[in-house]
Amino acid sequence: MAVSFTINGVTVKTPQEFSVGVQSIDADSSGRNADGKMVRDIVAEKVKLQVKWGALSPLEMSTILRNIQSAFFVIKYFDPTEGGMLSKTFYCGDRTSPTYSWHEKYKQNMWESLSVNFIEQ
Numbered sequence: 001m002a003v004s005f006t007i008n009g010v011t012v013k014t015p016q017e018f019s020v021g022v023q024s025i026d027a028d029s030s031g032r033n034a035d036g037k038m039v040r041d042i043v044a045e046k047v048k049l050q051v052k053w054g055a056l057s058p059l060e061m062s063t064i065l066r067n068i069q070s071a072f073f074v075i076k077y078f079d080p081t082e083g084g085m086l087s088k089t090f091y092c093g094d095r096t097s098p099t100y101s102w103h104e105k106y107k108q109n110m111w112e113s114l115s116v117n118f119i120e121q
Contacts, residue, residue: 004076004077004078004085005018005051005075005076005077006075006076007064007067007068007073007074007075008067008073008074009074010063010067012060012063012064012067013053013056013060013064015051015052015053016052016053016054016113017050017051017052018049018050018051018052018077018078019049019050020047020048020049020077020079020080021047021048021049021050022045022046022047022048022081023045023046023047023048024040024042024044024045025042025043025044025045025046026040026041026042026043027041027042027043029041030042046119046120047079047088047090047119047120048117048118048119048120049075049077049090049117049118050115050117051115051116051117051118052113052114052115052116053113053114053115054113055100055110055111055112055113056097056110056111056113056114057110057111058109058110058111060111061097061111061114064114064116065095065114068092068095068116068118071091072089072090072091072121073089073090073091074087074088074089074090075087075088075090075118088120088121089120089121090118090119090120090121091118091119091121092116092117092118092119093116093117093118093119094116094117095114095115095116096114096115096116097111097112097113097114097115098111098112098113099111099112100112
């Protein structure tokens with residue numbers, strides 16, 4: 001399924017790989033009680049998007065990287081819990097982008113891929 005993906009309102013190239021994780025955030029009071037029973041106080045659930053793009057032109061790479069430079073940004077993505085498109089505020093983890101040295105067809109350097117994790121604010 002092609003995933004429509006926008007960052008700060010800008011549609012970027014469709015990711016090659018896209019997965020959505022949901023993490024429960026526990027309060028400090030969560031843990032095992034005296035009977036050994038787990039007690040949880042879930043204060044929030046946050047989304048983590050693991051995204052990898054395939055080959056990118058310099059313009060495609062730059063468009064993505066420029067839109068994730070700020071501390072926080074809005075991503076619109078397909079959310080499995082909602083069953084449709086959803087916009088949330090995220091920040092990014094490390095960005096990894098190996099390069100091809102030259103792509104003869106495009107007469108320019110090409111990027112082999114870009115991998116980024118986006119974590120909900």
